[in-house]
Structure formats: structure tokens, C-alpha cells
Amino acid sequence: MPFQSLGLSEPLLKAIEAQQYTKPYPIQEQAIPAIRAGKDVLGIAKTGSGKTASFVLPILEWFQDKGTPQNRSIRVLVLAPTRELAIQIGSVFQAFGEKLPRKVKTMAVYGGVSINPQMIGLQNVEVLVATPGRLLDLLSRRALSISETEILVLDEADKMLNMGFADEMKDILFLLPRKKQSILFSATLGDAVESIHQSLLNNPVKISIEEPEQDLELIKQSAYRVSSERKGPLLRYLIKTEEMQQVLVFASSKRTADNLVEKLKKNGIDAAALHSEKSQGARTETLNKFKTGRLRVLVATDLVSRGIDIQYLPYVINFDLPRSPQDYVHRIGRTGRAGATGEAISLICPEDEHHFKIIQKKMKKRVDILESDDLELKGY
Template sequence: MSFESLGLSHHIIKSVRKLGFLKPFPIQEQTVPVILSGKDLMGIAQTGSGKTACFVMPILEKLQNEDVKKDRNIQVLVLAPTRELVIQIDEVFRAFTENLKREIRTMAVYGGVSINPQMKGMFGVEVLVATPGRLLDLIEHKALSISKISHLVIDEADKMFQLGFEEEMNKLIAMMPSKKQTVLFSATLNDKVQEIKKRLTINPVLVEIKAEEVDLDKITQLAYHVTEERKGPFLRYLLKEKNIRQALVFTSSTRSADNLAEKLKKNKIPATAVHGKKSQGSRSGNLRGFKEGET
């Protein structure tokens, strides 16, 4: 199957080709036509299966043909649980807007950074990708309205209605119009997802792509029982003696993460800490350095 056969125009296909996609992923084959038809959707697929493009392509396809008044009323709202995911989704939207019939403004908003630039930049935004907490802050400051959205996308839906997000999500849903297209994506189909469908009063088309079997033989698990004072030296021994080029090390607190990273650097092991108390710029830079092999 080709991207053209999904019902996408050459404006979207041009971006597809530029991004180097040769053919649709299975989840895209089944979900893009459903979203183009205007039906509500529940997509279940594992992380890394191409879910983001599933909703980005058809939503932009429809939006480029609409004449939208420039104001503070958002047309498309995408909700996600973390800053990193919000930024990632917004980048995909921006990549697909380059060749559209008309300019469509997208924006990512999240906490951990100043709210003022986000408030000032909100006018004329049609596609907003947001974390729930920062979105509520912006609404309270009257920076935007979600009362007229035509498309709602909730990514990692099973996480978005768990403790910590549930109250915020209930507030946001109460502000939205009853008539809109709702698209949900989740890595698993569980009881929480069924509950979400009832909460949103929708009966979506269900598309589930079964996860591929993981070759467990390629995974080795080892446990070392060491005293508190020997943990640091033992970690450094493992990294050096086993010639481990890259490793993720999880700690019990942000302070422990910072202390460990500094100790590793003093021992000539390039290391960096990533946690919620660092600025977004610092987190993004540190993650980029890890991906590129600098750390």
C-alpha cells in the first residue's frame, strides 16, 4: 500500500517523500483513512510504530482546506503527558506543514519554562500540542480558548487519565465542545482505556496492531549485591572494565543523579544528569548529547 492510496493529497505526500518515508506503517494504513473520514478513533500500537504521523497527516490534510479566522480559538488540540513528547509531536507537525496549501501555525506548550512567551505567541495558532497543566494555566490567563476545537488528540491516553492527570483532564474535557473528532492513541488496550471512552462519551473505531514478539534471548539481566559505599566504585569498574560505551543509570532522587554524574566526570567518564528539576533547554541538550554519543 502507498501513501497516495490512503487518500492524502500531493501536498502531504511531498512532505512524506522529503522525510524519507517509503510506505506506510501498518498502524498508518488502518488509521489515516478513518481519521480522514471524520470518525472517532482508538489506536493501539507499541511505541515507535509511527503513531504520531497517523494523526498529523490526516488532520493537516483536512485543515489545509479550511478557511480559519485568526484568533485565540484553537482548532486542533493534542494532549500528551510529558514535555519531551509534546516537543516531539510539534516537530512532526512542523515537518508536514512546509508544503501545504496555506500556512498553518502550530505550537508546543509545557511547564518548566516561562509562560509569558507562550501567552504572547498564542494568537493565530491552529494546532496546539500541550501538557494538561500548562494548558490550564494558559486558559486561566485567557491566552486561548478550546471551546471551539474541531479535533482532539490524546496521545498515551492510558497515562493521561491516571492519578496526577485525571483532575486536569476532567477540567479540560468540560471546556471542550461535545461535537468534535476525538482520536486516542495508547500502547496497550486495558480497563483504563475503556473507562476513557465512557468519560469522553465516544464509541470510536478500534484499530489494534499487535506488538511483535521480543527476542528475550538478546536481553541479559544481572544483579550485583553491594554495600552503599561500594556502589559508586563498582559502577565505574563495570563501565570501564566491560567497555560499556553508553549506559542509562537510574537513581532514587534528582540529587543522587547530579552527584553521580559529577563523580563519573571526575573519573573521566563523560556523564550527564537528566531530571525534572533541570530546565527544558538543559534536558533537551543533554538528551541530544546522549543520542549523538557525546555522553
């Protein structure tokens, strides 16, 4: 099905073509017509399924017949759980809307940066992409109004609830008008999301996109058995001796990530950490450097890793194993994309071995564990 069959206008089709979109994803095929028809939508789809464009495109189309904005009332509100996702959604609105006849001012607001520039920038904003906490801060300062909002989008609703935003979301929903179009996207439909769906959506179009099995065949997986005190030296040994470039390392905590980066730098390896205690400016700059190959090693926690989407990423290293087999597959799936091969390496301490066996059983793939005792790690 081509984008032309979804009833989008010629200027928007040209914008889609300029962004090198060739055909719609399954969720776009179903969501775009429903949103254009003014219906509430419940979409269950994983990250990376194309859902952002599935609401951005019909919303931009909706604006083409609307007049100019009045005061500081937000016409479209998009709630997102993290700064990275808010920035990403805002950039998609701007990319598709750049050359449309009717310009739509879009802004992303989030915590971790000064609120004053955001307050000043809200003049004439029609689409606001916001994290819940920062939106409530702005509302408390009367910097904007959502009492006349016409379209509400909740993106990754399950993650917002898992991150403890339930009370904030409840406060925001209370301030919104009863009559509006509501669009809710979530990776899963748990009890909490089901509760919001029941109270918020009116006779919604329900869309569920099954996630294809992660193709692990293009990913060369290996693991090293290592004591906890030799893990850091082994990591540095592998990066140096294998001459690895553009390596994504997963750590279990912010403290571990920072410690790893400090030791990597001391050993002449260009590295940076990405986690929630870094300022937004630092996170954006670090991610851009890594994506463009100007940073050799990025050490990340799972919480912020969803903003890392690189088509050709050669190496993923699990310094610490994730809690669930699904998270393990999600991590190593950052490599081996678009037909390219990739390598995933896990460092396994004795206390990790049972958990690693469970991970292998769940993904139905055996991973050889290599011994590291004979490796000379002195000086690494």
C-alpha cells in the same frame, strides 16, 4: 500498502517522502483513513508503533481545505503527558507541514519554562500540543480559547491518568465543545481509559495493534553480583575499563541519578542526568548531546526515558532494577535495534536477586551473574 493508497494529497506524499518514510505502519494504515473520514478513533498501540504520524498526517490534510485562523481559538488540540512527548509531536507536525501549500502554525506548550513567551507565541496557532497543567494555566489567563476546537487528540491517555492528570483532563474536556472529532491513543485499555472512551468518543473506529515480541537475541545480557557500597565504583570501573561510549544508565530516583553523575564527573567521565526536576531547556540540550554522541553517559529515570530513541545505542546499564519485568525489557530494548548488537548490564545487590530471577523467568531468558568481589575497585 503504500502511502498513496491512503488518499493523501500529492504535496503531503512528497513531505512523507522527504522524511524518508517508505511505507505506513499498521496503525497508520487503519487510523489515517478513519481520521480523514471524520470518525472518532480509539487506538491501542505501544510507544514506537508509529501512532504520531497516524494522526498528524490526516490532520495536516484536513487543514489544506480550511481558511485562515481567527483570534486565539485553537482548532486542533493534542494533549500529551510529558514535555518530551509534547515537543516530539510538535516537531512531527512541523516536519511534515513545512512544505505544504497551506501552512499550519503549530506550537507545543508545557510546564517547567516561563509562561509569558508561550502566551505571546499563541497568536494564530491552529494546532496546540499541550501538557494538561500548562494548558489550564494558559486558559486561566485567557491566553487562548478551546471553545471552538474541532479536533481533539489524547495521546498516551493511560500515562496521563497514571501520572495523576485525571482531574485536569476532566476540567479540559468540560471546556471543549460537545461537537468535535475525538481521537484517543493509549498503550493499554484500563478502567480509567475505558471510562474516558465511553464518555468522549462517539461510535469510534477501534484499532488495536499487537506489539511484536521484543527480540532479545541481539542484546548481550550480563549481570554483576555486587554489594550496595561497591555499586558506584563498579559502574565507573566498567565504563572505564571497557572504554564504553554512549552509555544509558537507569537509576531508580532523581537523587540517585544526580549522585551518580557527580561521582562520574569526579572520575573524569562526561555524564549528565535526565529527570523531571531538570528544566526543559536542560533536558532538551542533554538529550541532544547524548543522541549526537557528544555526551558519554546519560543517567535517566524511567519517567523521562520515553523520549530517548536512538537507533544505534551500544550500552544500557541497570544501576537499579526496574519494578516490573516489562520495564526491564523496555529498558534493555533501547539497545540491539535495527539489526545492530548491543549490550545490557545489570548491577545486582543481594536484596535484588529474587526480583532478578522473576525478571529472567518472565522474559524466558537466563542471564549469567558474574562475581565482582575479586575486582579491584579502589580509585574508581
